[in-house]
Amino acid sequence: MHLNCRVTEIAPIGKPKDERKWQHRVTYTDGRNGGVERTFDCSHIAICTGLHVQPNMPHLPGIENMKGEVFHSSQYKLRSQLTGKNVLILGCGETAMDIAYESIKANAQSVTMCFRTGFLSFPKALSQFQVFGKQFKGGLPIDGLITNLFETAYVHRAIAKSRLRWFVSDFVIKRVLWFLTGTQAGMNQHVGELPHDRLGRAYVFLNKSSKAQCYLNRPYKEKHPLAFLGNSYLDPPEDANSDRWVDTCTFPERIDETGKVTFERRPDRKDWRRMKDKDVRPDCVIFCTGYTQTFPFLHPTYPRPSSATIRNIVSPLDPSIAYIGFVRPGVGAIPPIAEAQAMWFTALITHRMPLPTSPPHYHLLAKSSARIQYGVDHSAYMSTLAKDFGGAPGLWELWTEHGTKVLLAYCFGAAFVSFYRLVGPFRSESAPGIARGELWETITRRGVLGNLFFGVSVAFYSWKCVAAVVGNVLTVEIGDTYDFLWNH
Secondary structure (H helix, E strand, O other), rough: OOOOOEEEEEEEEEOOHOOOOOOOEEEEEEHHHOOEEEEEEEEEEOOOOOOOOOOOOOOOOOOHHHOEEEHHHHHHOHHOOOOOEEEEEOOOOOOHHHHHHHHHHHOOOOEEEEOOOOOOEOOOOOOOOOOOOOOOOOOOOOOOOOOOOOOOOOHHHHHHOOHHHHHHHHHHHHHHHHHHOOOOOEEOOOOOOOOOOOOOOOOOOOOOOOOOOOHHOOOOOOOOOHHHHHHHOOOOOOHHHOOOOOOOOEEEEEOOOOOOEOOOOOOOOOOHHHHHHOOOOOOOOEEOOOEEEEOOOOOOOOOOOHOOOEEEEOOEEEEEEEOOOEEEEOOHHHHHHHHHHHHHHHHHHOOOOOOOOOOOOOOOOOOOOOOOOOOEEEHHHHHHHEEEEEHOOOOOHHHHHHOHHHHHHHHHHOOOOOHHHHOOOOOOOOOHHHHHHHHOOOOOOOOOHHHHHHHHHHHHHHHHHHHHHHHHHHHHHHHHHHHHHHHH
């Protein structure tokens, strides 16, 4: 590993392929030795530079009329940047939620958060709930709630193709949200008539930054019809007793010559109806609008991530170039996915597996006009990669090699990367102990009732898979019909 060595170019070596020993030449400046330019020749390249590098700054008409600071969220460092300001936040992702919370804590004069289509919010860990007067502080991470058995593993191809299991779990999740908070859009989220059919597991990236939620919804919060049961999400005391709030509205249409914001017209949204006549004149605009991908060091003949259509890692035109960490999961983190991708690419280049040709059924559904086309369902994607490189364990194999506890941990656990090191080419001696220990603990943390619920879910998914096998032709037609309706 050579640190402090910036890559300036990656290009094919200028010889016919049949005369090459190596295919690629990497040119870099060696910062360890006074910035001397060096080269390195190799047969394969893994590009691991990450999604969040080049800030995305969409054009906002009239932004030059705004009197104050305009910057991307990547430039936010201190609360003093927000103190006493009229803050306008563009975006509704986790960064936007963090900035909204920071603005309140920095004692900003006013805070307005703008978004077009809304977001599905859920805290990163289930804790601080009160039901029938009993307070729960389990702290169970939500990305550990999805089970492997029949939800991501051993799923019939027709069920996988239709994404039916995503819509079923989404239906259940939203009803649980309503029971806990009175709204299906997320924790305490009462911002208006947002497109709930688009805010689901199959479409969006779950927003797990929930600190600002209690501030975001105060002007719109309605009395929960089941409030007498005490079933609610509890805000932290210092936030629950605050009289501050964050306004929300549609995305700005323009900023006029006087610095006043005009918002995009959306009569169906109650926050727009409330804000349309309000005089909003920000002196601090923060673009929480994500990032774009640029590869200035890469020769133009090489494929980019958008053309890496084989498992979102390599292009069929040149599988010697891999993109590791260039997908975004709807729930979960990128680093575990990157580890699975690294195993997948290693298996490919060491000839432990062929280049897969089976169709993928793990992409989140997105319109062709959407900026982000690389969203995946975390569990389905991890399971697919593991099946490719031979790391997805069979139930009999698990039981005979590692015993009942590891088998149950895998069946009722989520798609943790250690499960794909129990068998196959990347098996690890420590993986069984991790499965019996910390991964087993994620299951026991659910409690008896929680695991009974998950057992019912597994039984339901297994019934779907059996039905798919029995009625294979029908379910394939359902999947094809769904795809046709979505595409048209």
